[in-house]
Amino acid sequence: MEDELKDFTHYLIVEKGLASNTIVSYERDLKSYMKYLQNVETMKSFNEVQRVHIVHFLAHLKEQGKSSRTLARHVASVRSFHQFLLREKAADHDPSVHIEPPQLEKTLPKVLSLEEVETLLDSPDDSTHYGIRDKAMLELLYATGIRVSELIGLKAGDVHLSMGFVRCIGKGNKERIIPIGHTAIEAIEKYIQKGRPAFVSKKNHDDALFLNHHGKGLTRQGFWKILKGLARDAGIQKELTPHTLRHSFATHLLENGADLRAVQEMLGHADISTTQIYTHVTKTRLKDVYKQFHPRA
Incomplete structure (x- = not known):
């Protein structure tokens, strides 16, 4: 059974080209x-x-207390695996064909207000x-x-400040070119000129853009620790996740009239239905504003 699992992992890496985090899952x-x-x-x-098995x-x-989201992920993994076994003739049937994932509760992503973003930045x-x-x-x-994984994966040569864009490699090894504004350009220029040289170690020559105190590229855990500390210092009470700024970016663009397809492309979503969740967020925020400020709400 271990051999079939190794073959499937090889298939995910070589033929599907999935991201390493997805393969680990x-x-x-x-x-x-x-x-x-x-x-x-x-x-x-x-x-x-x-x-039945x-x-x-x-x-x-479920008896172990796993969430509906975790169960749905397991169903997707098991179905993909059995489809692979059948296709490769490592099995003569697919027992997962009529297995349906549990219904998921739709949870809206947590976002920061413009004022909270300013305070954090x-x-x-x-x-x-x-x-x-x-x-x-x-x-x-x-x-x-x-994404945070894309941030820490950036190389020094991926940021083109004079042209105003960043090149990143997202899920499935797909490349995206994303514009960046003057405020971010100024902050990155200052880091490259005055910040990054202080992190570069003579022993280590890491080409990652953002480095830790050892001169190595930051990890997801390292960034998450930094973010939590900054949010605490800024007095932000909302629960943050590594995706909070990503969610806020998308929501604020749509609130200001951005095209949904353009936001989808910048986020690197394969399916626009994933991006559409942010339209629900903006509607929810409009309702909150209405209730707060309309005299007869």
């Missing part, structure tokens, strides 16, 4: 699936699996090289809406 889900089949259902081959596996996850102390770096990262995130 698939592997994690399928390892728990395989462990259940081997230890609980005592199976030695995926070809033995029937629909997958139903039992999902019930097992002004919170780094740009008299230090750490503050100069943090200011540049926040300005770039809000200016472009790129």
